[in-house]
Amino acid sequence: MDLFFNSDDRKVAVVTGSNKGIGLAIVKGLCSKFPGEVYLTARNVENGLNAVKSLYKQGFHPKFHHLDVTNYESILKLKRHLEESYGGLDILINNAAIGYPHLSDVPFHIQVKETLAVNYFGLRDVCNVLFPILRPHARVVNLSSSQAAIKNIPGECIKERLSSDDLTEAELSKLMESFLIAAQRGAHKEEGWPDDSYAVSKVAVNALTRIQQREFLLDEDREGIVVNAVHPGQIATDLTRYKGYQNTTQGAQIPLYAALLPKNVVQPIGSFIWWNKQIVDWINGPIPLI
Numbered sequence: 067m068d069l070f071f072n073s074d075d076r077k078v079a080v081v082t083g084s085n086k087g088i089g090l091a092i093v094k095g096l097c098s099k100f101p102g103e104v105y106l107t108a109r110n111v112e113n114g115l116n117a118v119k120s121l122y123k124q125g126f127h128p129k130f131h132h133l134d135v136t137n138y139e140s141i142l143k144l145k146r147h148l149e150e151s152y153g154g155l156d157i158l159i160n161n162a163a164i165g166y167p168h169l170s171d172v173p174f175h176i177q178v179k180e181t182l183a184v185n186y187f188g189l190r191d192v193c194n195v196l197f198p199i200l201r202p203h204a205r206v207v208n209l210s211s212s213q214a215a216i217k218n219i220p221g222e223c224i225k226e227r228l229s230s231d232d233l234t235e236a237e238l239s240k241l242m243e244s245f246l247i248a249a250q251r252g253a254h255k256e257e258g259w260p261d262d263s264y265a266v267s268k269v270a271v272n273a274l275t276r277i278q279q280r281e282f283l284l285d286e287d288r289e290g291i292v293v294n295a296v297h298p299g300q301i302a303t304d305l306t307r308y309k310g311y312q313n314t315t316q317g318a319q320i321p322l323y324a325a326l327l328p329k330n331v332v333q334p335i336g337s338f339i340w341w342n343k344q345i346v347d348w349i350n351g352p353i354p355l356i
Contacts, residue, residue: 067230068197069089069106070102072199076101076102076103076152076153077100077101077103077152077157077217078103078104078105078148078151078152078154078155078156078157078345079096079100079103079104079108079155079156079157079158079159079325080107080131080133080144080148080155080157080158080196081093081104081105081159081161082107082133082135082158082159082160082161082162082189082192083107083109083117083135083161083162083163083164084106084107084108084159084161085106085110085113085114085117086113086116086117086315087211087301087314087317088161088301088318088321089106089137089159089161090106090117090121090181090314091314091315091317091318092126092159092161092269092318092321092325093106093117093121093126093323094121094124094126094318095318095319095322095346096157096322096325097121097126097127097128098126098338099322099326100157100325100326102130102156103128103152104128105129105130106118106121106127106128106129106130106131107131107132107133107144107325108130108131108133108288109132109133109134109135109136109137111132113292114130114132114195115130118129118130118223119128119286120253131144131147132144133166133294134191134330135184135188135191135192136163136177136183136184136187136188137230138191138195138320140340141191141192141195141196142195144195144196144248145195145196145199146216147197148196149198150164151184151192152304153165153199154199154200154201154204155196155199155200155201155202155204156200156201156203156205157204157205157206157325158193158196158200158204158205158207158301159206159209159235159321159325160192160193160194160206160209160271161185161321162184162188162189162192162247162268163184163185163209163267164181164184165181165264166181166263166264166307168262169221173194174247174249174254174261174263175249175250175252177263178245178246178249178250178254178263178266179180179246179249181263181264181267182245182263182266182267182270185264185267185268185270185271186242186267186271186274187239187242187246189208189236189271189274190274191238191299193202193206193274195279197278198233198292200288202288202289202290202291203289203290203291203292204290204291204292205292205324205325205326205327206278206291206292206293206294207293207295207296207321207325208271208272208274208275208293208295209271209274209295209298209321209323210268210271210275210293210295210296210297210338211264211268211297212289212300212353212354212356213255213262213265213269214265214268214269214271214272214295214297214298214338214348215351215353216228216269216349217347217353218230218260218262218265218266219258219259219260219266219269220255220258220260221257221258221259222258223258224241224258224259227241228241228256228269229349233273233276233277234277235274235277235278238270238273238274239278240310241270242267242270243268244257245259249263249277250267256309269348271295272295272348275293275294275295275336275337275338276336278293278336279292279293279294279335280318280336283335288346290329290330292327292331292335292336293335293336294324294327294334294335294336294337294338294339295336295337295338295339296320296321296324296338296339296340296341297320297340297341297346298312298317298318298319298320298321299311299312299316299317299341300312300313300319300356301316301317308332312341316341319341320339320340320341320342320343323339324339333345336349340354341350343350
């Protein structure tokens, strides 16, 4: 297979939020399949180092770097390290995410604030800081969800804006800020938002993925960079309260597939990829049942 990397280069991959769950399984998979350094990152240093030790005992040898996606200086430190040590970045997998159970007693506006801080704004900031050091033919994978369908947004005006081919990152961020403000006022439902902060955050991830890929395609200096969003399946992790029907090794397969797409790939590009490699239209549907 004509993979995008050149074996003569010193390549590097980064997985955010990867001390447990799908992220840890992705790191393990990259250590097996990617001919370069693999960075396991976590906001809790002790948890991250323990995860690295556990993989070493299994015969895998990732490196660790602290990363809190909600802390801009933390992201900048990672960028400086990658620049100084490798001169660039070849794979970025944005896995870090949080979610609240539907019956959570945490006030909804707090759920929205904290969920968006990690799942959308944190992901966006990681991309904006690290994208300038992506090398030609780099791969970016944004972890999404089966809930990331436009049909989960009640408001027709909001749907139209999120679906627009001309949507910009700045406009998307303003939409997410408007959701937060509406939730703080207790007016999110009347303004067209659902009672589901996680779904909104993942719809935003899909919209951001389209924007990112469009901008790379328009930039003649950014050769062959591919960005995709993926739904890994219904995985039994703490995020899903262990209600999934697949394990984390299975859940890592589609992120790994997207991260290792060959050079000059035509599809999927800027797409929403289901766990079985199906490209799903999250705007017009249909959305698979599982």
